[in-house]
Amino acid sequence: MRSTYICFMPFICRTVEYWITGEKMNEQVHLRFRTEVRHFSLVAILNFIFAAIVMAMSVAYIVDAVFGIISPGSPLLPRAFSGAVALACFGLAISWIISTIQVFEGVEEISGELEESDDPVSEDRITCLMVKMLAHYRNNQATIRRMILVSTLGGYCFFALGILTSLEAFVITSDGISFTLDSLLVIPAMILTIGIALVSLLSSHTFSQFAATWDRRIEEIDAAECTLKKNLGLDES
Amino acid sequence: MSGRRTVYEIYWEILVYCKSPRSFTAIINRCDLNSKTGQEYLGFLSGRGYLSAVTEEGKTRYVSTPAAGEYIALFSTLYHKLFDSGPGFRL
Numbered sequence: 001m002r003s004t005y006i007c008f009m010p011f012i013c014r015t016v017e018y019w020i021t022g023e024k025m026n027e028q029v030h031l032r033f034r035t036e037v038r039h040f041s042l043v044a045i046l047n048f049i050f051a052a053i054v055m056a057m058s059v060a061y062i063v064d065a066v067f068g069i070i071s072p073g074s075p076l077l078p079r080a081f082s083g084a085v086a087l088a089c090f091g092l093a094i095s096w097i098i099s100t101i102q103v104f105e106g107v108e109e110i111s112g113e114l115e116e117s118d119d120p121v122s123e124d125r126i127t128c129l130m131v132k133m134l135a136h137y138r139n140n141q142a143t144i145r146r147m148i149l150v151s152t153l154g155g156y157c158f159f160a161l162g163i164l165t166s167l168e169a170f171v172i173t174s175d176g177i178s179f180t181l182d183s184l185l186v187i188p189a190m191i192l193t194i195g196i197a198l199v200s201l202l203s204s205h206t207f208s209q210f211a212a213t214w215d216r217r218i219e220e221i222d223a224a225e226c227t228l229k230k231n232l233g234l235d236e237s
Numbered sequence: 238m239s240g241r242r243t244v245y246e247i248y249w250e251i252l253v254y255c256k257s258p259r260s261f262t263a264i265i266n267r268c269d270l271n272s273k274t275g276q277e278y279l280g281f282l283s284g285r286g287y288l289s290a291v292t293e294e295g296k297t298r299y300v301s302t303p304a305a306g307e308y309i310a311l312f313s314t315l316y317h318k319l320f321d322s323g324p325g326f327r328l
Contacts, residue, residue: 029317036320124253127313130320131246138241217319221243224315228245231308233285 030121033130037111040210044104047151047203051100054154054196055093061086061161082164085157092154099147106136134221137214144211148204155200162193244278249312251278251288252305258291258298 065083069076110133117125137144242250250268259267265275279299282288287305290297301309 029320032320123313123317124309127316128250128253130316131242131250135242135246213322220319221315225243225245227315228308228312231311232245232248232287 027120030126033126033133034114037107037114037133041104041107041111043203043206043210044100044107046199047147047207048097048100048104050196050199050203051093051096051151051154054089054158054200055097057158057192057196058086058090058093058161062090078164082161085161085164089154089157089161092150092157096147096150096154099143099150102143103140103147106140107133110136134214134217138218141211141215144207148207148211151200151204151207155197155204158193158200159197162190162197245312247278248282248287249309251282252301252309255288255299255301255305258293258300260296260298264299 062083065079065086068079069083110129113132114121114129117129247268247270251264254264254267261272261275261279264270264279265272268275268278270278279288282305283290283299285304287302287308288299289302290299292298
């Protein structure tokens with residue numbers, strides 16, 4: 001009787017250990033995945049808000065540039081140039097909003113499903129949501145890259161706009177270029193535009209990091225396919 | 238589930254869904270497949286012994302075999318490993 005008990009002990013221990021650690025690992029993976037999806041969703045919302053602000057401010061800058069061109073005595077060249085930059089910013093902002101909505105919709109759906117899942121979530125359910133997230137990433141890989149590019153460009157364009165709109169005089173002569181900045185306009189405009197420029201650059205940086213992580217995961221999946229292939233008996237080598 | 242998935246992800250999805258017997262229509266609807274590709278996937282999995290067709294009340298239903306459990310477990314382990322490390326920054 002005693003020997004039977006000893007014989008079964010390691011098996012029971014291993015089973016209990018597997019059950020406990022397996023459960024814990026499942027919970028950890030679930031927690032990490034949920035946090036990551038939430039963060040991704042949050043960054044997308046912030047991105048959307050700032051894209052909307054950029055769009056609104058671009059319109060304001062376009063109107064300002066048009067009035068600047070019409071009013072007599074105002075430097076024509078910088079106003080026309082700032083109008084063109086504002087128009088480019090407006091286009092970038094629209095593209096930025098469309099890309100963000102596209103990415104956000106899928107992530108929000110997955111986030112909602114994660115929240116609705118029973119606690120503790122089953123292994124199959126988490127894996128299913130991971131596959132869904134990876135499929136969503138594969139679908140939007142190009143859009144995310146465009147979003148990173150657009151928010152970086154938007155950031156630089158806005159920085160340029162801040163300087164251009166604060167120009168009071170701009171003269172090009174054979175000796176060189178001279179310009180005067182209106183200090184009353186410079187300070188508030190610069191604070192606002194630098195703020196927006198920094199947020200868009202930060203947003204593009206955050207998305208780059210997310211994209212790098214997901215790209216790495218896609219590569220790891222490609223590598224893991226060999227193992228799955230073998231398991232399915234497809235690998236003849 | 239829709240979107241760009243690998244064949245292995247589709248196999249996994251079919252096998253998990255078929256843990257309880259499912260009809261062909263239910264499988265292709267759930268896994269977002271057309272009937273031609275659905276037939277191919279089911280044919281492959283049945284051929285490898287991961288799925289078996291059972292007839293209930295004159296209707297054919299597919300159910301995962303015990304052999305599918307190994308593939309499902311391996312797939313889950315590999316995918317869960319992907320989340321061992323995050324994006325490397327804190328928000």
